[in-house]
Amino acid sequence: MSGVARVRLSxxxxxxxxxxxxxxQIEVRGVSAVRIADVASVLGxxxxxxxxxxxxxxxxxxxxxxxxxxxxxxxxxxxxGRRTTAVRRLRAAVRWYAPSGQAKGWRLWIEGWAASLRDxxxxxxxxxxxxxxxxxxxxxxxxxxxxxxxxxxxPMSVAWRLTALLDGLAxxxxxxxxxxxxxxxxxxxxxxxxxxxGLQRSALTG
Numbered sequence: 001m002s003g004v005a006r007v008r009l010s011x012x013x014x015x016x017x018x019x020x021x022x023x024x025q026i027e028v029r030g031v032s033a034v035r036i037a038d039v040a041s042v043l044g045x046x047x048x049x050x051x052x053x054x055x056x057x058x059x060x061x062x063x064x065x066x067x068x069x070x071x072x073x074x075x076x077x078x079x080x081g082r083r084t085t086a087v088r089r090l091r092a093a094v095r096w097y098a099p100s101g102q103a104k105g106w107r108l109w110i111e112g113w114a115a116s117l118r119d120x121x122x123x124x125x126x127x128x129x130x131x132x133x134x135x136x137x138x139x140x141x142x143x144x145x146x147x148x149x150x151x152x153x154x155p156m157s158v159a160w161r162l163t164a165l166l167d168g169l170a171x172x173x174x175x176x177x178x179x180x181x182x183x184x185x186x187x188x189x190x191x192x193x194x195x196x197x198g199l200q201r202s203a204l205t206g
Contacts, residue, residue, distance in 0.1 A: 015053050017043060022064035027107045031061055031115040062121040065112050068105055069129040076136055086144025090193060091204045093137065097166050098189045099173040099182070106174040134159040141197075150197035158196045165192050 018039060025038045036057055040047045054060035079092045099106055109126070116123040134156065141155035152158055169185045194201040 011053075014049075016067075018050060018053055018060070019064050019067040022060055023068050023105070023108060026061065026064060026111055027105065031111045034061070036060065058119065058121065061115070062119070062125060065108075065122055065125045068108055069125060072105070073129065073132055073136070076133065080136055080140050086140050086147065086149050087197070087199070087204060089140050090137070090144070090197075091190065093140075094162065094166070094189050094193050095186065097133075097163075099166075099170040099185055106170045110171060110174055130163070134163055137162065144197070150199055152197060162189075162192060162196065165189065 021039045021042050022034070025034045025042065029038060034057075036047050036050050039060065040050050050060065054063060075096070076093060079096060080089050082089055082092070112122060112126050116126050137159040138155040141152055141158055144150055145152040145155065166189060169180070169189070172180060173182075173185060190204055191201055194204055
């Protein structure tokens with residue numbers, strides 16, 4: 001049994017290696033231009049090995065987006081699981097999600113939005129990620145309202161408005177290279193969060 005377990009682990013590790021490489025290549029080349037050969041080449045493996053794990057480019061791309069989505073959600077849940085106030089957790093999430101934060105991969109997601117128009121599998125992955133992000137934010141907003149940190153009658157609507165603003169700013173910053181500064185986008189996102197919660201912006205850092 002131990003031999004079987006090692007083989008399974010090796011397969012899982014190889015899949016993850018391929019998915020990481022696919023994510024990197026999609027960010028560099030774009031969904032339409034990336035090829036199985038690009039992913040194989042960067043790892044020094046054969047095209048056949050990639051196709052063994054993912055039977056087509058379409059399946060590899062969809063799996064790569066799902067992999068990236070799960071990594072982003074895992075980090076968000078880590079931020080939201082901290083033992084601190086709801087306001088501090090929301091501020092940390094917004095700062096990380098915003099194009100001025102540490103979250104990487106905005107090129108990847110913009111590529112994903114475009115490719116989703118033509119690919120139902122990608123549309124499902126991106127849509128599921130979007131709904132989970134909103135649900136995570138809404139849960140913490142609801143928690144903060146319940147404990148009296150701030151007032152909010154409709155947490156899900158707030159989550160929708162905040163993510164719509166952040167997605168739009170990310171598109172401006174990533175696709176057009178500005179003209180907004182990172183400091184401006186961060187200020188706008190924090191001001192929006194404060195307005196939604198009925199707080200002064202200073203309360204986000206107090």
